[in-house]
Amino acid sequence: MTLTSQQVKDFAKAAGADLCGVANMERFEGAPAQMDPRNIFPGARSAIVLGRRIPRGVYRGIEEGTHWSNYTFYGYNRLNTLMLPKAQYATACFIEDYGFEATPVYPGVAEAEPSREPLREGQPGPNVYPNIRIAAVAAGVGEMGWSKVFLSPEFGPRQRLCMILTDAELEPDPLVKPNSICNLCMACVEDCPGHCIPHIKEGKVVEIQIEGNTYRWGDVDMGKCTLTHHGLNKEASPFLCKDCPGLYMPVTEQECSEEEAYKLTHSVGRATWRKTPEFPSGHVLDYAYTMLHGVGYYAVCGARGCIRACFMSNGPAGEPDRKFHNEFRKKPMWTLNPKGEVGVKE
Ligand code: SF4
Numbered sequence: 178m179t180l181t182s183q184q185v186k187d188f189a190k191a192a193g194a195d196l197c198g199v200a201n202m203e204r205f206e207g208a209p210a211q212m213d214p215r216n217i218f219p220g221a222r223s224a225i226v227l228g229r230r231i232p233r234g235v236y237r238g239i240e241e242g243t244h245w246s247n248y249t250f251y252g253y254n255r256l257n258t259l260m261l262p263k264a265q266y267a268t269a270c271f272i273e274d275y276g277f278e279a280t281p282v283y284p285g286v287a288e289a290e291p292s293r294e295p296l297r298e299g300q301p302g303p304n305v306y307p308n309i310r311i312a313a314v315a316a317g318v319g320e321m322g323w324s325k326v327f328l329s330p331e332f333g334p335r336q337r338l339c340m341i342l343t344d345a346e347l348e349p350d351p352l353v354k355p356n357s358i359c360n361l362c363m364a365c366v367e368d369c370p371g372h373c374i375p376h377i378k379e380g381k382v383v384e385i386q387i388e389g390n391t392y393r394w395g396d397v398d399m400g401k402c403t404l405t406h407h408g409l410n411k412e413a414s415p416f417l418c419k420d421c422p423g424l425y426m427p428v429t430e431q432e433c434s435e436e437e438a439y440k441l442t443h444s445v446g447r448a449t450w451r452k453t454p455e456f457p458s459g460h461v462l463d464y465a466y467t468m469l470h471g472v473g474y475y476a477v478c479g480a481r482g483c484i485r486a487c488f489m490s491n492g493p494a495g496e497p498d499r500k501f502h503n504e505f506r507k508k509p510m511w512t513l514n515p516k517g518e519v520g521v522k523e
């Protein structure tokens with residue numbers, strides 16, 4: 178039985194995907210071995226990238242400064258681990274009904290470094306994790322924004338992504354040209370409470386080539402982003418401000434790696450101040466609760482710079498949000514300074 182790109186896309190969208198694009202495997206030429214999808218499925222001929230939108234409304238509570246669970250649940254954790262993989266799994270089964278193998282690749286965050294010996298000579302050790310955002314660029318779904326957040330014409334910075342590898346040879350999509358969505362406005366840099374996205378003037382750039390196109394983005398300080406995202410930054414977390422009033426740890430002075438920040442926020446942060454209605458004191462039982470329920474943490478920063486400022490920006494990345502009946506920001510943005518004092522950005 179033959180299978181076309183259009184059939185896969187139609188099925189994926191009927192199964193719940195908002196975005197779907199196809200890359201041939203040649204577009205991954207030059208990828209580091211530990212991130213090359215061809216090392217997961219050496220016989221793959223195509224990579225299909227699916228996306229589901231993050232509804233703008235899930236940012237509302239954090240934008241107002243009144244409610245944090247929505248974004249973590251519907252815009253991050255459960256979108257990545259439940260809503261999106263349902264469409265991915267169904268599409269993989271659809272492809273296999275046509276007699277082609279289909280490997281859904283888990284859309285979680287990659288391990289920092291390979292920590293195990295290769296199990297066969299000449300191949301990378303477990304685990305290989307492709308960069309899903311770069312795969313989405315290769316599949317023509319959009320491009321990388323300066324902030325390192327993926328941008329699509331349909332939703333700007335508001336989507337999560339996943340991938341299926343298959344030995345079906347499908348028609349690849351044309352690439353989105355560099356900087357056709359990100360206009361380098363630097364709104365993400367200005368509003369990021371982690372101060373982790375470099376300004377373009379600093380010259381800290383990451384660069385890749387796909388079919389002669391050069392895609393560039395800022396070399397984001399992931400240590401500072403991780404501290405902020407997981408709530409160890411008083412400029413982003415009212416919870417830390419309230420629970421640890423004596424702590425003075427400006428994020429701008431931290432030099433930890435992403436891995437260090439992750440360990441710190443996951444061992445100290447969740448057990449200390451992440452509270453739920455069931456465990457309002459935020460003690461160690463809450464840690465057990467969040468582990469059991471698989472949510473694990475609040476995405477505390479609410480992507481204030483890299484997503485919210487981006488979808489409110491004036492360029493093409495903000496275009497999808499200009500189609501809403503009402504503007505997203507209705508009052509001046511609340512701010513916290515490194516000591517946790519409340520203010521507003523006019
Ligand atoms: S806010 Fe968005 S469009 Fe502007 S520079 Fe950042 S990523 Fe690019």
Ligand code: SF4
Nearest residue numbers: 369371402478482483
């Ligand atoms: S998640 Fe927050 S800290 Fe990280 S880049 Fe986005 S705005 Fe900055």
